[in-house]
Amino acid sequence: MKRVIFDTNVYGNLIDEHDYPVLEHAILADDEFIVYGYSYIRKELRKIPKKTDLSKKARSMLLVLYDSITKGRVLEHMPKIENIAKSYHLLYKQLGGTYSWDTSIKIDFLLVACASVNGLDLIYSADRKTMVSRPALKAYEQVNTQRKLSTPTFIDYKKLLEEFRNHPVYRLIKKP
Numbered sequence: 001m002k003r004v005i006f007d008t009n010v011y012g013n014l015i016d017e018h019d020y021p022v023l024e025h026a027i028l029a030d031d032e033f034i035v036y037g038y039s040y041i042r043k044e045l046r047k048i049p050k051k052t053d054l055s056k057k058a059r060s061m062l063l064v065l066y067d068s069i070t071k072g073r074v075l076e077h078m079p080k081i082e083n084i085a086k087s088y089h090l091l092y093k094q095l096g097g098t099y100s101w102d103t104s105i106k107i108d109f110l111l112v113a114c115a116s117v118n119g120l121d122l123i124y125s126a127d128r129k130t131m132v133s134r135p136a137l138k139a140y141e142q143v144n145t146q147r148k149l150s151t152p153t154f155i156d157y158k159k160l161l162e163e164f165r166n167h168p169v170y171r172l173i174k175k176p
Contacts, residue, residue, distance in 0.1 A: 005036050005115050005152075005168035006069070007125035008044045008107065009063050013157055019174065020065075023161070032054035038114050039077050040107055053101065053109055077110070079115035085115035088139045105130045112140055116149040120139040145162050 014020050027033060045066055048059040088109045089101050099105040107133040115123055125131050132154045144151045164170055 001034050002122055003120045004033065004122040004124060005075075005111065005120050006039060006041070007030045007111060007123060007127055007131060008162065009095060010042050010124050010157055011041075011045060011066055011069075013126055015058065015061055015065060017161070018091065019165075022170055022173045023164050024065060025163040025173060027112060027169040028071075029169040030164075034073065035069045035071075036118070036120060037066060037074040037121070038111060039074060040110050040114075042066060042074070044107060046165050065114045077114070078117070081110060081113045081117055084117065084143060084149075085109035088113065088136070091139040091142055092135045095135035097133065097139070100131055103130075105136075112136075112152070115152045116144050117141070119150060120152050122155050123152045124140050124155050124157055124160045 003006070014023060029037065041061070045062045050056045050059060057081060072126065085106070086101070086109075089097075089105065091097075092105075097105075108127065108140075112123065112129060112131070123131075130136065137154075140151045141150075
């Protein structure tokens with residue numbers, strides 16, 4: 001069984017796929033692929049402005065997709081997660097990382113700490129600049145080793161698409 005979490009950008013990217021309803025169905029149909037949510041991810045999705053009808057619709061679609069895929073399996077934030085994330089950031093900066101805590105890297109580090117604390121196997125992300133940068137990866141590994149936590153494996157969003165476009169349920173629905 002794969003216990004996974006999606007970075008916030010995965011939900012936006014999925015919505016942009018021409019076949020996203022079929023991808024969603026394939027993800028939901030796979031009992032060996034369990035997607036967890038995290039309170040900070042949903043908060044990020046809720047921050048999408050509702051200025052236009054299009055942005056209201058996108059925000060709504062993203063929240064519905066998030067709720068559907070996570071099925072109420074939402075990992076809550078704890079002080080321990082925040083402490084680990086701040087440890088990642090401190091070491092990240094020492095290793096040459098350039099982003100300050102109050103940028104998008106904060107959510108990335110909180111997400112990795114949450115996945116590590118909860119023993120998740122994989123994190124899917126399309127983020128190459130911050131979450132899976134060399135200094136960040138070294139920071140996760142060192143901090144998690146010190147705290148006796150397992151570091152999740154990072155999988156690129158494109159691999160998620162490949163995996164589920166080859167899924168039997170996807171092929172069944174998308175018959176030529």
